[in-house]
Amino acid sequence: MPEHHPGPTTVTLSAPGIRxxxxxxxxxxxxxxxxxxxGDGPVDVVLGHxxxxxxxEVRDFQGATIGRVANRxxxxxxxLGDRAVEVPLDPDEPHALHGGPEGFDRREWTLVEASEDHATWSxxxxxxxxxxPGEVEVEVRYxxxxxxxxxxxxxxxxxSTPVSLTNHSYWNLDGEGRGDVLDHTLQVDADTYLPVRPDQIPTGEVRDVAGSPFDLRRPVVLGEVLAxxxxxxxxxxxFDHHLVVPGEGLRRHAVxxxxxxxxxxxxxxRSGVQVYAGAHFDGRVTGPQGVAYRPRAGIALETQAYPDAVNQPGFPSVVLEPGQTYASTTQWRFS
Structure with a gap:
């Protein structure tokens, strides 16, 4: 008989106006x-399968928890000190990406507890x-x-091990499957960004956004700035770049x-947000409404630490030590 794989655990949360x-x-x-x-009735504003x-089965990170280390x-x-560490490369590029080919996004997480308005996975x-290196215990609470x-x-x-987690949702505020996001406006509260080499690894420079398409301190129309x-x-x-948001603690990153x-x-x-404008969608992924996703079907706003921080001494460290607790919070506020 063929091997049977049970479907993933699912949970629904709700509060007035949101499910x-x-x-x-x-x-x-x-x-x-x-x-x-x-618009008419409830609208799903995040892309999905x-x-x-x-x-x-499809490694495109939609909505997933990314770890151990987000980005490249x-x-x-x-x-790590004197120890050389080597981790698997991404199948499609010469770097590690989002925790590896079998990163946290591919794992079946354990549901710890759930109620009407919250749930915790481990x-x-x-x-x-x-x-x-190291055994890492992780919890995600929505x-x-x-x-x-x-x-x-x-x-x-x-x-000692690097830990940099994020959520990798793609947003389309007009509704999942309702075309691209080129008419959306984006604002990011960042004065600087991380330019990248041709292979998309940060150069190490933290560059002022002034005079560049990365000056998103005032709202811009995505279709116009991407052109x-x-x-x-x-x-x-x-956009597939990290923008650095000044300050500390819970603060606005993007609108x-x-x-x-x-x-x-x-x-x-988090220190900033990786803005990724969904260039890779090519019609092979179909969303819940049965619509195939095309380029710019959604935009990811991944709150996270600096990419490649493990190799960039000028970037804030992402190394977690025994006895420490990695803790981060991100809020999505709708109006």
């Missing part, structure tokens, strides 16, 4: 349905997992309230407004 579906694969955010008076098995690691190599990442969705990440480790002739936009096929007028504010205590 959220979570999937145990990747502790992923699969649906964010808003009832807010914009039409088939739940695709969260395991140059050549999949770094040092994962044990063993010593040597995807090449990373909570909803009227007009608000919060995600909290926590992690501890048995040995600008700029070397960095060419490298990233549009996204759809053509419908629906508004999302992203608040976080």
């Amino acid at each position: 959220v579906d979570l999937v145990g694969t990747g502790a992923a955010l699969a649906r964010v349905e808003l009832t807010d008076g914009h 039409g088939d739940l098995s695709a969260y395991r 690691i140059d050549g999949g190599r770094f040092h 994962l044990t990442s063993p010593d040597g997992d995807q090449g990373f 909570a909803v309230a009227p007009g608000r969705l919060t995600v909290e990440h926590r992690a501890t480790t048995s040995a 600008v002739d700029d070397e960095q936009l060419t490298i990233g096929q549009g 996204l407004v759809g053509g419908s007028g629906r508004r999302l504010e992203v608040w976080s205590d």
Whole structure:
């Protein structure tokens, strides 16, 4: 008989005006349905998979918890003190990406507890997992309230190891499957950004956004700014860059407004936000409404630490030590 794989655990959270579906694969955010008076009836504003098995089978990170280390690691190599560490490369590029080919986004997480308005998932990442040292215990907690969705990440480790977690949701505020986001406006509260080499690894420079397409301190129309002739936009096929948000603690990182007028504010205590404008969608992924996703079907606003920080002494460290607790909070506020 063929081997049977049970489907992932699913959880639904709700509060007035908002319903959220979570999937145990990747502790992923699969649906964010808003009832807010914009348009007809509830609208799902986050991209997802039409088939739940695709969260395991298709590695495109939709809605997933990313770890151990979000974003790229140059050549999949770094040092922890005197120790050389090598982690698997991404199948499609010469660097490690988002924790490795079998990163946290591919795992079945354990549902710890759930109620009407919150749920917590846990994962044990063993010593040597995807090449990373130390056993890491991770928890992700989602909570909803009227007009608000919060995600909290926590992690501890048995040995020195890099930890940088994020959520990798793609947003389309006019509705999942309703075309591209080129008519959305984006504002990011960042004075600087990290330019990248042609292979998309940060150069190490922290560059002023002034005079560049990365000056998003005032709202810009995505279709207009992505059409600008700029070397960095060419490298990233549009935005695929980390913007540094000054300050500490929970603060606003970004504002996204759809053509419908629906508004999302992203608040976080992370150092910045990786803005990725969804260039890779090519029609092979189908969403819950049965619509194939094309380029710019959604935009990711990934609150996280600096990419490749393990190889960049000028960047804030992402190394977690035994006895420490990694803790981060991101809020999505809708209006």
